[in-house]
Amino acid sequence: MQIFNNPSINDWQQILQRPAINNDTLQNTVLHILKSVQTEGDEAVKAFTKSIDHIELKQLQVAPEVIKKAGEKVDAALKNAIDIAIQNIRLFHQKQVQAIEKVETMPGVVCWRKSVPIEKVGLYIPGGTAPLFSTLIMLAIPAKIAGCKELIVCTPPRKDGTVSEVILYTASVLGIEKVFAIGGVQAIAAMAYGTASVPQVYKIFGPGNQYVTAAKQFIQQQGVAIDMPAGPSEVCVLADESANPDFIAADLLSQAEHGPDSQVVLVTNQMIIAEKVIKAIEQQLNNLPRKVIAEKALQNSKFIIMDDLEDAIALVNTYAAEHLIIQCEHAEAIAEKITNAGSVFLGNYSPESVGDYASGTNHTLPTNGFAKAYSGVSVDSFVKKITFQQLSQQGLQQVGPAVMQMAIAEGLEAHKNAVQIRLNQTI
Numbered sequence: 001m002q003i004f005n006n007p008s009i010n011d012w013q014q015i016l017q018r019p020a021i022n023n024d025t026l027q028n029t030v031l032h033i034l035k036s037v038q039t040e041g042d043e044a045v046k047a048f049t050k051s052i053d054h055i056e057l058k059q060l061q062v063a064p065e066v067i068k069k070a071g072e073k074v075d076a077a078l079k080n081a082i083d084i085a086i087q088n089i090r091l092f093h094q095k096q097v098q099a100i101e102k103v104e105t106m107p108g109v110v111c112w113r114k115s116v117p118i119e120k121v122g123l124y125i126p127g128g129t130a131p132l133f134s135t136l137i138m139l140a141i142p143a144k145i146a147g148c149k150e151l152i153v154c155t156p157p158r159k160d161g162t163v164s165e166v167i168l169y170t171a172s173v174l175g176i177e178k179v180f181a182i183g184g185v186q187a188i189a190a191m192a193y194g195t196a197s198v199p200q201v202y203k204i205f206g207p208g209n210q211y212v213t214a215a216k217q218f219i220q221q222q223g224v225a226i227d228m229p230a231g232p233s234e235v236c237v238l239a240d241e242s243a244n245p246d247f248i249a250a251d252l253l254s255q256a257e258h259g260p261d262s263q264v265v266l267v268t269n270q271m272i273i274a275e276k277v278i279k280a281i282e283q284q285l286n287n288l289p290r291k292v293i294a295e296k297a298l299q300n301s302k303f304i305i306m307d308d309l310e311d312a313i314a315l316v317n318t319y320a321a322e323h324l325i326i327q328c329e330h331a332e333a334i335a336e337k338i339t340n341a342g343s344v345f346l347g348n349y350s351p352e353s354v355g356d357y358a359s360g361t362n363h364t365l366p367t368n369g370f371a372k373a374y375s376g377v378s379v380d381s382f383v384k385k386i387t388f389q390q391l392s393q394q395g396l397q398q399v400g401p402a403v404m405q406m407a408i409a410e411g412l413e414a415h416k417n418a419v420q421i422r423l424n425q426t427i
């Protein structure tokens with residue numbers, strides 16, 4: 001990890017850069033796979049699954065009976081945990097549904113907005129190194145609440161070509177029938193363009209590694225919507241003297257274990273906290289099964305000591321982390337000052353892991369600084385908002401003159417006429 005002591009504001013951007021695969025190589029690889037799947041469909045999907053994932057697939061789709069029976073292999077304690085997560089996540093997301101409100105902007109001029117579900121959606125569930133069945137919960141629940149009709153799930157196959165039982169069990173609990181054992185760029189391409197086996201969708205959701213994220217960004221340029229760039233996981237911890245270094249170390253490691261390109265950042269106004277966290281990481285790391293991955297991610301990690309807590313908050317806002325944990329005495333007051341972050345965790349007893357699994361919030365969140373402008377997944381992500389308006393004769397008389405005036409000023413006579421012709425009749 002790198003340690004910075006009171007860096008100048010001019011250096012913040014440079015210090016806070018995310019780790020990235022060589023851009024040219026990444027782009028070329030992604031474009032090649034996208035193009036091949038677009039032209040050769042299932043055959044290309046199978047060929048890339050063989051060459052990249054080293055798996056020879058006969059069938060891309062998981063048979064519905066296999067999904068139905070998957071629960072037989074999942075233990076009761078895990079089923080119970082999944083139930084709790086589903087309950088909390090459903091409760092939190094259900095509250096995001098807004099009632100239609102009709103607004104009379106002038107007498108006789110009524111406007112309203114209605115949420116209409118996106119009919120066909122593709123859900124990408126990461127599975128390169130860990131089958132993230134929690135991501136299926138995070139995506140399927142808001143999709144179902146929104147009312148999306150067709151949910152297509154793609155997730156990388158395991159070495160034997162099958163899909164994790166827990167992912168399949170979660171799919172069955174959430175009422176999902178179409179699951180495909182396809183990962184990476186080929187999955188994004190299959191859902192974007194459609195193949196003989198995989199239905200084409202209108203919007204693709206879900207996190208993934210840098211290949212998956214780049215593929216989503218490409219297909220967006222071709223008219224398929226995406227939720228957001230949700231790439232390698234990140235966490236930033238903002239800590240003052242009240243923080244517990246062991247807790248911070250555990251939180252940093254929880255995201256470092258996702259992948260070698262994950263990034264974890266500690267920002268503190270106490271050098272002593274930073275020193276204790278480093279010691280705690282060394283101790284905790286040894287007990288982790290994914291130690292090697294976490295160690296690699298820690299090479300990208302930054303420990304930043306800021307003399308002034310206000311400057312520390314400004315730096316955190318510049319970083320725009322996917323997850324921000326505020327382990328400070330006045331966490332609530334500081335949270336009010338946060339302008340850029342995917343999801344925020346307040347106080348010593350809000351580990352980021354709870355948001356990953358079961359507190360209720362969504363874990364599909366913008367990374368790589370995109371939290372400056374993007375939100376995480378919510379019910380809104382699965383709907384289009386259509387606006388409506390209805391005017392009475394009186395309403396048109398009210399607003400019409402302003403419209404005509406503006407149309408004339410823009411030199412658009414036909415716009416003016418569409419109002420004038422009606423007003424002529426009513427007078």
Ligand SMILES: NC(=O)c1ccc[n+]([C@@H]2O[C@H](COP(=O)([O-])OP(=O)(O)OC[C@H]3O[C@@H](n4cnc5c(N)ncnc54)[C@H](O)[C@@H]3O)[C@@H](O)[C@H]2O)c1
Nearest residue numbers: 126127128129156183184207208209230232233258364365
């Ligand atoms: N931002 C979020 O909301 C969020 C949520 C959960 C997970 N994540 C991130 O998702 C990622 C999951 O990554 P993962 O790799 O384990 O699974 P993944 O499913 O995203 O990617 C695995 C696939 O990547 C493809 N791939 C791997 N190496 C490739 C190469 N050299 N060329 C072309 N394709 C290649 C393979 O086809 C493979 O099936 C992690 O980085 C994790 O941090 C982010």
Ligand SMILES: N[C@H](CO)Cc1c[nH]c[nH+]1
Nearest residue numbers: 132134135233234356363
């Ligand atoms: N931390 C991830 C988002 O960056 C989500 C996740 C899933 N499982 C565990 N964690």
Ligand SMILES: [Zn+2]
Nearest residue numbers: 233254255356
């Ligand atoms: Zn996580």
